[in-house]
Amino acid sequence: MRWSQTFIPTMKEVPSDAEVPSHQWMLRAGLIRQLMAGAYTYLPLGLRALKKAEAIVRAEMDAAGGVEIFMPALQPIDLFERTGRKEAFGNVLIKFDVKRGDRTVHLALGPTHEEVVTDLISKHISSYRQLPLTLYQIQIKFRNEERPRFGVLRTSEFLMKDAYSFHANVESLNDTYQKIYKAYCRIFARCGLDYLPVEAESGPIGGDASHEFMIPANNGEDQIVHCKKTGYAANLERAETGRKTPSLEAPANAAALTKVSTPNVGSIDAVCKMLKCTPQQMVKTLIYVADEKPVAVLIRGDHEANENKVRRALNAKTLELADTGTIFKVTGAPVGFAGPVGIKCPVIADHDVPAIANAITGANEADAHLTGVNVGRDYQLTTTFDLRNAAAGDPSPRGEGTLELVHGIEVGHVFKLGTKYSVSLDATFDDENAVRQPIIMGCYGIGVNRIIAGLAETKNDANGLIWPLSIAPYSVILCPLGVAEEEVTKLTEMLYAQLQAAGVDVLLDDRDQRPGVKFKDADLIGIPLRIVIGGKGLKDGVIEAKWRWEADARKLPVATAVSAILELLTARKAEEAAKVQA
RNA sequence: CGGGAUGUAGCUCAGCUUGGCUAGAGCGCCUGGUUUGGGACCAGGAAGUCGCAGGUUCAAAUCCUGUCAUCCCGACCA
Known part of the structure; x- marks a missing residue:
């Protein structure tokens, strides 16, 4: 893509209503623009990054045995009444009426799809022979956030990958849960995120196990309790402490009541x-x-x-x-x-x-x-419990180490649902003994926008974003210096054509701008590999290649430049892949 | 929904306290010229319903009332 022919509105100054780094960088790098509180347009660069994240999510879900479907965002309110979640969601659920002839139809915009998918399954699964099954989709979700904030980190509509698994028994659920847990680890690693799976409260909706995938970040809304020594990690609601019952005797020097x-x-x-x-x-x-x-x-x-x-x-x-x-x-x-x-x-x-x-x-x-x-004298206790939120400095529940509190951005959640939805929506199957049973379910979500925002939040420096190759909107940016010079232009066009032919995502900064402007913009939008074609190097028969995260450029002889660039990219891809566990 | 802040050109902001010339600056944009390896320089130019509505006044960006919007803190967030 040529810069002059796409739409990359970069900004030199920080927009006044962007507070957190991800919001600031995403605006300044021309990834997004705000329509209203909690709703953003994805511009070409932002959309390309989002699509790359989406592709990784899709590939790993497929590999984990998921099957992709696409469910309506528009849903009948009746389904939420049957599961009691019209009440539970309350104002978060976006509800409205439409007229159809002389009828009024009550609709909602899907905040998630447990109801829809369970309804679907209830009509088509009747035997244990049809189980297990894992369905997923990548869809826009709508929630009337009371307070949208932090740019795209908390919005009223967002792209979510949601998966639902259906099982005849708990062993099967556990098996799929583990598979998806591992798939999530691969997804976030491939996206270049520093992520932390934490134990989460399964909450009043039921279920007995739940993990959240967090990106440690100062501006994260969630609080995570983490012990580096033992690896224990849990969200604040869930986190236990390793404290023990102290002496329940009154102290010797007790003061008078x-x-x-x-x-x-x-x-x-x-x-x-x-x-x-x-x-x-x-x-x-x-x-x-x-x-x-x-x-x-x-x-x-x-x-x-x-x-x-x-x-x-x-x-x-x-x-x-x-x-x-x-x-x-x-x-x-x-x-x-x-x-x-x-x-x-x-x-x-x-x-x-x-x-x-x-x-x-x-x-x-x-x-x-x-x-x-004083205890033991003025009131009696036979034992004590862990009844408060964990705090920094508490002993780890794993017996050694100390807990610390960090903030995190929740990017994923895996959850053993149990039979809450299958019972209320009558999704049942016949087991081996021809006995009707409610289908056992799991659900698994990933906030795709948050992958991008999480990277923007955590992978940047003073000059702008630093994308991993796997998510970068373009892998390579060509910066010809002096677009009026024929030698520069000719070589640039040759590189552009050959890299494209080799399947590389290339952005060509064909603007007639001074070098400083091009360098600043290239850094701002965070393209991993920058290739500079300029008179200085051409005199020596070289072009320059610089990784976004490195200080110095390497010189590549013009004659072998294309293959050298391809080699750099291949090597980097291998480096990124090495961080993903099999 | 409670608390706080802000709304003036595409972006960042000044002007408002104490009402008074044609509403300003920097960046960006357009034209011409000089430049060309880390956000150039010179000259000229275009661009603003001062968020919106009402009120006070001879006169409102400025004062008053209402309203809308955005941001931040808190509550909320299967």
């Missing part, structure tokens, strides 16, 4: 201010209702309760914060004055709570707190 008046001071911050203490000295007493029974959960004042952990510790199906009536019933006080001493419900505590000597808690009495509260 004292009631202090704290009128209208119900929050941790306010109490700290009034009593001149730190949140670390306080015990937060949260009243939950677990399976309809009240329970008090003790957490150190500066920590956050993790409701999934609380629910698991209690072995409860449902868990929600108690209403004020329940709180008054068990504490005898309004919200903000609960404490473990004398409370009228079961109490569970996080590991860090008993270690607080002379703690400060609510007094279970309006406008009063207790100081000098």
Whole structure:
């Protein structure tokens, strides 16, 4: 492609409403333009990169046994009512009515396709002999994001590869899950991403295992807990800590239990201010209702309760914060004055709570707190649990090493769904004994736009983007210096034709621009291999080849330039491929 | 949905506090010339409903009210 004949609007300055690097670079390099919040046009360079990512995803999904289909973005709302997800999605689901004759049809734009694919399968799979089956598609998804942000990292419509697997038994599901997990590793490695698979919370939709594929990046929306020593990685909701139950005896030098008046001071911050203490000295007493029974959960004042952990510790199906009536019933006080001493419900505590000597808690009495509260004397615990979000510095659950917190961009998710959708949409099969069973499902998503944005976010330098060869919109950029000189033009055209004939994606910067402009733009758009054809080199019979990530160019004799360029590309491809595990 | 910020030329921004000439600059763009190995220089030129609507005023980019849009923090995110 000739630069003058395509559309690459590069920008010298940073657009004022782009904050994160990926957004800034993608705009400046002419990959995308914004239409409105959360909706972007892909320009030629951006689209080419996106298509390359899409091709890698497709190739690896095919290799993993997936079969590609294409489902409608337009979906009947009825399907979401049957699975209860009209409610669950709420405002995120884009719904609208259309008139057809005298009828009104209720539609939604697909935020994902579990319903559609399960409906499809329910009509055509009836025997275990037809299973397993893995279907996938690459489709635009629509979600009414409450707050689109970070350029193309969080948008209201996005390109997603979503796959769904169908099984007669859990072993088969596990087998496919592993295959796709490995395919994902290959996909992200081939795309040149530094990725991290992390254990993820399977959430209330059911299922027993889930991994997210994250790109560590400062601007990532997700928090990942990672232990470099043991390799443990999990998202914040899921991450366990290696903390253990401490001594549950009162310390020897325990201070006296004292009631202090704290009128209208119900929050941790306010109490700290009034009593001149730190949140670390306080015990937060949260009243939950677990399976309809009240329970008090003790957490150190500066920590956050993790409701999934609380629910698991209690072995409860449902868990929600108690209403004020329940709180008054068990504490005898309004919200903000609960404490473990004398409370009228079961109490569970996080590991860090008993270690607080002379703690400060609510007094279970309006406008009063207790100081000098100590476990074993003022309240009793038989054990403690991991009930809070992991924090940097916690011991790893794998027995050695220390946890650190990093931010990440979620690019992929694999998930064992179980039978949630097959049950609600009646997708069943006959097993070997002619017994009807719900089909067991898995689902697997990849945000294709996020592959591109993730690369833009993490692979750049002060001058612009640095694409891996596998995703780069063009592999080679030809920069003739002095397009008016016949010798330069002739050689350039020859290289252009021969490289194209050899199947190389070549961009020819045929603009009549000064060298500085061409170099700056070439760096900005991040094409891996830059070939400079200029009078300086031609005098010595050479052209110059420079990788985007290298400082210095190598000289190639004109006579063998084409084969030398092809060799460079081949060698680089092999280098990139070596990073992908078989 | 709560909190904060911004809207002036294609891009980045000044002007607004304290209303007052024809609304400015840099980059980009067009014309001509000189240049040509890391975003050149000279001369000339085109380009703006000052987000939109209403109000105050002799007079509004500037003050007031409303509204729309975008960005950031938080809540939310199968």
